[in-house]
Amino acid sequence: MNLLTDPVFRVQAAGGNDATTLPGLLALLGQDRVESLPGLQRHQEDAFHMFLCYLAGAALVGAGADDPRQTADFWRAALRTMAGRGNDSAWSLLVADPTQPGFMQPPLASPEEFEREFKTERQTPDAIDVLLTAKNHDIKATKSLSPSPDEWAYALVSLQTMSGYILKHQGIARMNSGLGSRACVSVVYGETLGHRWERDTRKLLALRPDLLRAPWPYRADGLVLTWLHAWNRKTSLDLDQLDPFFIEVSRGVRLVWQEGRIVARTATEQAPRINAKAHNGVLGDPWIPINRNDPKKGESALTVGASGFTPELLRNLLFEDGFELAPMQRPDQGRDHQPVQFTASVLVRGQGTTDGFRTAQIPIPAPAARRVFQQGPERERLARLSKTALTDAAELQNRALKPAVLSLLQAGSDRIDFEKREITAWWQQSARRYANAWGAVFFVWLWEAGESDSDAEALRNWHLRLKDCAWNALLEGITSYPGREGRRYRARIRSENIFQRNLLKLFPELKELPHDPDPAAAVSTRHHGGCAGPNLSLP
Secondary structure, three states: OEOOOOOOEEEEEOOEEEEEOHHHHHHHHHOOOEEEOOOOOHHHHHHHHHHHHHHHHHHHHHHOOOOOOOOHHHHHHHHHHHHOOOOOHHHEOOOOOOOOOEOOEOOOOOHHHHHHHOOEEEOOHHHHHOOOOOOOOOOOOOOOOOOOHHHHHHHHHHHHHHOOOEOOEOOOOOOOOOOOOOOEEEEEOOOOHHHHHHHHHHHHHHHHHHHOOOOOOOOOOOEEEOOOOOOOOOOOEEHHHEEEEEEOOOOEEEEEEEOOEEEEEEEOOOOOOEEOHHHOOOOOOOOOOEEEEEOOOEEEEOOOOOOOOOHHHHHHHHOOOOEEOOHHHOOOOOOOOOOEEEEEEEEEEOOOOEEEEEEEEEEEOHHHHHHHHOOOHHHHHHHHHHHHHHHHHHHHHHHHHHHHHHHHHOOOOOOOOOOOHHHHHHHHHHHHHHHHHHHHHHHHHHHHHHHOOOHHHHHHHHHHHHHHHHHHHHHHHHHHOOOOHHHHHHHHHHHHHHHHHHHHHHOOOOOOOOOOOOHHHHHOOOOOOOOOOOOEOOO
16 A cells, blocks of 8 residues: 555545545645545544645655646655655555554564564554544544545544644644644635645745744754654654654554454554654644743643633634734735635643544634734724623623523522532533624624724624623523422522623613513524624534
């Protein structure tokens, strides 16, 4: 299964399904003929995209070219030159001799080392791709019972370029600590797979001269394919041995042919493949924003928590509030006035868990794109309004919605017990409903606010939306939460009164809270733009 010569990758292309080699896939992308890759799972897409960009960028540099639109023959020759070997083992999924490299599989010193240390067997690609399955809801492990060869290739890329630390397995260099995660943040222009790959590869090539200057430690003749050399999993490569487009491996894994099928055998690692802990993931990766306000480290690669891409985090990324934009997050030169989509994805990791695959896609219309990406008073105004809006959303939750829901759950008691543990889970459901609702309309409102001449009017419109989102969350609680039957009416009335009274204290410009006397009917009502909007993957 030589990726350079065997048609391993299934491709949905213009004109029908086909299968092609790795060089053929790069050529098809350059021709913009790839519609989809059937074997590629959603959580693998960005990892494979970044891999292909780095691979193409390094191959073009090695060949002295700068145009990603090349033939399959060009790519095949360039990839062979990059490996610098007399055979294609470094591009082969299955290599019988463990002292030879396989694709994304470092060689060993001897066959005896393989037999002695590579004892754990993984029967499917999913089993090596996602090792942490404590929260097995977004990605199902070991689900591919009859995998195709390309699924093994995708799983290897995902494992070796995106993994964090777990037990005795090391993580990658391009993340902030082994418990962090590697995010992919960028802007796209409604492109096809081929156009996005070509555009990002060109941007990567344009960034290369800066990555070859101080303070970056890379070298122009450094190692690109970090699986070429033997690795005993006890020693590490230093960054000054590497090309800035290095493609890393982080795990000891070898694919073998066993009883008529491919099986992965793995070993533990005592040291990371790349010695970069001191850099906190800040290695010049153009898809990763830099956190400039890390309280312990000063600066570090973006780490996304279990809550995922919250509106606050997305707002901070867009307006560079505590973050340095990733180069791929910046619009192309001369295109900062065009409609664009801000995209972000990450597989969030916790202490021995996978906390979910999180994504965000925010459409930014042309007028808003100009305001967001061009420095000036309009950008500053949007940054200021968005920060105020986030504060107001939190205030409404804590000072109006929470006491109303807790009063409801305590049967309209004269004194609300804010520490009562038995009702915490019910309150958290209401808080999530409210947060998901306003989070979904936050950026829609923000782009509209940019068109308004009045901050007060823009914020009033935001307060109306917040009111509707919170009111609906409360009404859903009224219709679904348990309560004492004899006091249900009293609990509802007191809850509604608490909400309305505290709402008007917060936002006195809202004179009246419209509501339906039938809570079940009111739940489906959405006023003032409602609570629906861009696709944000919120918890």
